[in-house]
Amino acid sequence: MNQRLAHVTLLVRNYDEAIAFYTQVLGFRLESDLDMGEGKRWVVVAPPGTGGCGLLLAEAKTEAEKRAVGQQGAGRVWLFLHTDDFWRDYPIMQARGLHFLETPRSEVYGHVAVFKDLYGNKWDLLQPLG
Structure with a gap:
C-alpha cells in the first residue's frame, strides 16, 4: 500500500489575498487554481x-467558517x-514582511522560530536536525 497526506484545508478570507501571501511572502508555488463555479x-x-x-x-463562506479563519489551530x-536551511x-x-513571534532558537529537534501567517495561524519554520 502507498499512501500519503496530499492536502490540508486552510480557511481563508479571500482566495487572491491568500495566494499572494503564500506565494510572495512564504515563497510557495501555486499548484492549482481551478474555477469550480458558483x-x-x-x-x-x-x-x-x-x-x-x-x-x-x-474561502470562508458561512459565518462559522469566517469565525474559524486564523483559529483552526486554536491559538497553537x-x-x-x-x-533544509533555516x-x-x-x-x-x-x-x-513575515512576522516572527520570537527569535530563532535551537532545540533538540532542530532550529525553529514561530511565525504568524496573514490570518494569525501559528507556524513553525523548522530545520530538523539529523
Whole structure:
C-alpha cells in the first residue's frame, strides 16, 4: 500500500489575498487554481521542493467558517514548514514582511522560530536536525 497526506484545508478570507501571501511572502508555488463555479475555486499552494503536503485554500463562506479563519489551530502552532536551511530562509522571509513571534532558537529537534501567517495561524519554520 502507498499512501500519503496530499492536502490540508486552510480557511481563508479571500482566495487572491491568500495566494499572494503564500506565494510572495512564504515563497510557495501555486499548484492549482481551478474555477469550480458558483464562486468556488480549487486552489492549492505548496512549498518549493519535491513531494510533501499542499494547502488547499478554502474561502470562508458561512459565518462559522469566517469565525474559524486564523483559529483552526486554536491559538497553537499547528502548521510546520520544514526547510533544509533555516538560516537562509529566516532572513528572506523577514525581508518579505513575515512576522516572527520570537527569535530563532535551537532545540533538540532542530532550529525553529514561530511565525504568524496573514490570518494569525501559528507556524513553525523548522530545520530538523539529523
